[in-house]
Amino acid sequence: MLHLLPDQDVQATPTPPPPPGPGRRRSHRKVGGGLVDPKQLVASLPDAVRKLHPRVMVKHPVLFVVEVGSVLTTLSAVLEPSVFAWVISVWLWLTVIFANLAEAVAEGRGKAQAEALRRTRSTTVARRLRSWRVGIQSHDWEEEQVPATDLRPQDFVVVAAGETVPGDGEVVDGVASVDESAITGESAPVIRESGGDRSGVTGGTKVLSDRIVVRITSRPGHTFLDRMIALVEGTSRQKTPNELALNILLASLTVIFILAVVSLQPMADWAGAPQTITVLVALLVTLIPTTIGALLSAIGIAGMDRLVQRNVVALSGRAVEAAGDVSTLLLDKTGTITLGNRRAAAFVPVKGISAELLADAAQLSSLSDETPEGRSIVELAKQHGIHHSDGDFSHGRFVPFSAQTRMSGVDFAFQGDFCRIRKGAGNAVVQWVARRGGQVPEEAAWIVESIAAAGGTPLLVAIEDPDGARVLGAVHLKDVVKPGIAERFAELRAMGIKTVMVTGDNPLTARAIAAEAGVDDFIAEATPEDKLARIREEQAGGNLVAMTGDGTNDAPALAQADVGVAMNTGTPAAKEAGNMVDLDSNPTKLIDIVEVGKQLLITRGALTTFSICNDVAKYFAIVPAMFGGVAGYEGLEKLNVMGLHSPTSAIASAIIFNALIIVALIPLALRGVRYAPSSAHALLRRNLSLYGVGGLVAPFAGIKLIDLLIQYIPGI
Numbered sequence: 089m090l091h092l093l094p095d096q097d098v099q100a101t102p103t104p105p106p107p108p109g110p111g112r113r114r115s116h117r118k119v120g121g122g123l124v125d126p127k128q129l130v131a132s133l134p135d136a137v138r139k140l141h142p143r144v145m146v147k148h149p150v151l152f153v154v155e156v157g158s159v160l161t162t163l164s165a166v167l168e169p170s171v172f173a174w175v176i177s178v179w180l181w182l183t184v185i186f187a188n189l190a191e192a193v194a195e196g197r198g199k200a201q202a203e204a205l206r207r208t209r210s211t212t213v214a215r216r217l218r219s220w221r222v223g224i225q226s227h228d229w230e231e232e233q234v235p236a237t238d239l240r241p242q243d244f245v246v247v248a249a250g251e252t253v254p255g256d257g258e259v260v261d262g263v264a265s266v267d268e269s270a271i272t273g274e275s276a277p278v279i280r281e282s283g284g285d286r287s288g289v290t291g292g293t294k295v296l297s298d299r300i301v302v303r304i305t306s307r308p309g310h311t312f313l314d315r316m317i318a319l320v321e322g323t324s325r326q327k328t329p330n331e332l333a334l335n336i337l338l339a340s341l342t343v344i345f346i347l348a349v350v351s352l353q354p355m356a357d358w359a360g361a362p363q364t365i366t367v368l369v370a371l372l373v374t375l376i377p378t379t380i381g382a383l384l385s386a387i388g389i390a391g392m393d394r395l396v397q398r399n400v401v402a403l404s405g406r407a408v409e410a411a412g413d414v415s416t417l418l419l420d421k422t423g424t425i426t427l428g429n430r431r432a433a434a435f436v437p438v439k440g441i442s443a444e445l446l447a448d449a450a451q452l453s454s455l456s457d458e459t460p461e462g463r464s465i466v467e468l469a470k471q472h473g474i475h476h477s478d479g480d481f482s483h484g485r486f487v488p489f490s491a492q493t494r495m496s497g498v499d500f501a502f503q504g505d506f507c508r509i510r511k512g513a514g515n516a517v518v519q520w521v522a523r524r525g526g527q528v529p530e531e532a533a534w535i536v537e538s539i540a541a542a543g544g545t546p547l548l549v550a551i552e553d554p555d556g557a558r559v560l561g562a563v564h565l566k567d568v569v570k571p572g573i574a575e576r577f578a579e580l581r582a583m584g585i586k587t588v589m590v591t592g593d594n595p596l597t598a599r600a601i602a603a604e605a606g607v608d609d610f611i612a613e614a615t616p617e618d619k620l621a622r623i624r625e626e627q628a629g630g631n632l633v634a635m636t637g638d639g640t641n642d643a644p645a646l647a648q649a650d651v652g653v654a655m656n657t658g659t660p661a662a663k664e665a666g667n668m669v670d671l672d673s674n675p676t677k678l679i680d681i682v683e684v685g686k687q688l689l690i691t692r693g694a695l696t697t698f699s700i701c702n703d704v705a706k707y708f709a710i711v712p713a714m715f716g717g718v719a720g721y722e723g724l725e726k727l728n729v730m731g732l733h734s735p736t737s738a739i740a741s742a743i744i745f746n747a748l749i750i751v752a753l754i755p756l757a758l759r760g761v762r763y764a765p766s767s768a769h770a771l772l773r774r775n776l777s778l779y780g781v782g783g784l785v786a787p788f789a790g791i792k793l794i795d796l797l798i799q800y801i802p803g804i
């Protein structure tokens with residue numbers, strides 16, 4: 089009965105690209121594996137000197153104090169010149185410059201990447217469509233040529249094979265293969281299509297085949313590429329709450345030591361050994377936590393940089409830190425765990441219905457279904473010899489798919505009689521039939537179960553006409569689990585992270601895919617609200633939650649999660665909602681993200697420990713020397729265990745060591761302390777002993793060595 093309408097052209101799908109794989113990165117992304125090239129240090133020197141401007145320095149309270157101290161000692165060296173005063177002044181300035189150097193080197197690494205990205209920023213001319221309307225296909229919409237920089241959100245542009253996508257947006261019509269290597273470094277083309285979760289396109293990428301209409305979503309100057317450039321350059325970096333807290337702690341320590349040093353002078357006066365301003369400043373600088381103060385911002389920048397090297401664009405530093413403490417990972421199924429092209433593989437009719445009739449009804453209900461699933465049903469039906477087109481329904485009303493109803497279909501009149509067709513999730517269609525007084529044969533449930541048990545997604549197809557409502561059969565949608573994913577989920581488990589798959593699919597399909605992918609738990613038939621609720625629940629339990637997803641229906645959850653990783657293949661809404669974008673669209677990338685986050689936290693902790701222990705040790709090196717030989721303080725002489733050459737050489741050695749240790753630790757700050765999956769407790773113990781004891785011992789050896797060298801300088 090449904091075989092009534094002439095054949096018309098249905099869009100062809102380009103051949104899908106091979107699955108993503110490693111090792112096809114653009115070379116420039118691999119700038120510096122963690123080692124610091126001495127040339128980089130030299131190249132960053134001018135930047136380090138520029139950063140001496142007080143306006144920049146006040147942002148680093150500890151170093152600002154050192155800079156003020158440098159000015160004071162320089163003045164006093166000018167007024168009362170001595171070798172000692174000049175040595176101290178020069179090394180204090182070097183301390184500040186070395187600290188700036190750490191930040192400049194960290195920033196410098198991103199500059200090369202930013203340059204490469206800038207070159208890909210499109211200067212293209214866009215083909216803007218004057219009045220484009222969804223659902224009406226035409227090839228002769230009025231077109232105007234405008235510079236890409238003139239595009240505004242809600243503009244529609246057409247992009248054909250060989251042309252560059254002029255801005256970020258969403259494909260609203262057509263399918264195309266796109267070369268995204270300019271952004272992702274991945275040379276294999278990807279499919280971008282309207283309707284589904286693979287509808288996002290990025291400005292600067294290139295359409296290789298076919299023709300798409302794109303709704304622009306970004307404002308000029310605020311494109312994904314712009315944000316990436318700002319990110320790798322570090323210009324948009326803001327201090328994270330953790331960094332702010334640490335900065336406050338460091339600033340408080342500095343204030344305490346300033347008070348201690350200032351109150352020292354009356355005591356020294358009383359003992360008949362008043363100290364010069366140079367000595368007091370030197371004492372202060374050795375005591376305050378200059379090492380961590382100098383390296384703090386470099387550690388943060390380097391963490392972001394390590395993510396960029398792993399093809400993750402983190403839009404917030406806070407998220408990177410949160411990643412270090414994540415305990416639960418929620419993943420969307422289709423497109424995240426699976427490759428994401430759920431395609432119709434078979435029509436399974438119930439008894440008494442032919443496969444052709446089922447295919448016919450399924451195709452009719454999918455003619456206007458712009459989802460990849462819908463399009464694949466139209467194609468499969470064509471292979472069964474069924475050819476309808478949406479031009480056939482001048483009086484038909486299409487019911488688009490929604491994640492809430494989990495159904496799509498069409499209402500139309502046929503030879504005067506009404507006819508409704510629906511396809512969708514098993515229970516949704518069963519309810520639809522029941523509401524219309526129809527009977528659902530047991531067989532239907534059995535078909536649904538067998539498809540689901542195989543990991544497929546069953547879509548029941550039902551019809552209602554004057555004969556009543558009834559189920560015709562099911563469409564078997566197939567998707568493939570991304571290769572190698574189970575091993576990586578096992579790694580996440582070893583890191584103590586629970587993986588939960590959330591899907592709109594039915595429980596049986598969910599169970600089969602969950603088992604194949606090796607996730608710990610799953611939630612089936614989840615609406616966007618369910619996904620959100622689950623995250624809130626986990627967060628209420630004190631857990632930090634990561635979420636990876638690609639669909640518009642994942643967007644609320646991505647926004648709520650502490651770490652929201654959107655797949656680059658996903659929709660603009662998903663990418664907008666998350667705080668990270670994985671350019672490789674690999675859900676197990678979270679392993680790398682967690683590693684970088686943990687590494688960041690551990691590095692900061694280790695260097696803070698080292699810095700403070702260092703200062704304690706320096707205290708014992710410098711104070712006995714200062715008061716050596718002063719009547720009433722003979723006891724302190726016993727503390728001069730190091731047998732340093734003279735009071736002035738002891739103080740100068742401490743200051744020189746204090747400056748050099750910053751340079752020595754730049755590579756560690758940039759590379760990060762190595763992280764191996766183990767318990768937080770074991771890590772803490774290991775780092776405290778290594779960096780705490782190291783921090784206590786290093787100054788004694790270092791200062792003694794420097795003292796041995798500089799004692800030959802006359803006047804020290």
Ligand SMILES: Nc1ncnc2c1ncn2[C@@H]1O[C@H](COP(=O)(O)OP(=O)(O)OP(=O)(O)O)[C@@H](O)[C@H]1O
Nearest residue numbers: 420421422459489491494495496512513591592593
């Ligand atoms: N085009 C469509 N027409 C009718 N029903 C559909 C269509 N696409 C999907 N469905 C049904 O709706 C259910 C929910 O699909 P949806 O894509 O919203 O899932 P989801 O929440 O994104 O989960 P995931 O992406 O993890 O599988 C599917 O399991 C399927 O039964």
Ligand SMILES: [K+]
Nearest residue numbers: 373374376378
């Ligand atoms: K110090």
Ligand SMILES: [Mg+2]
Nearest residue numbers: 285420422639
């Ligand atoms: Mg989805």
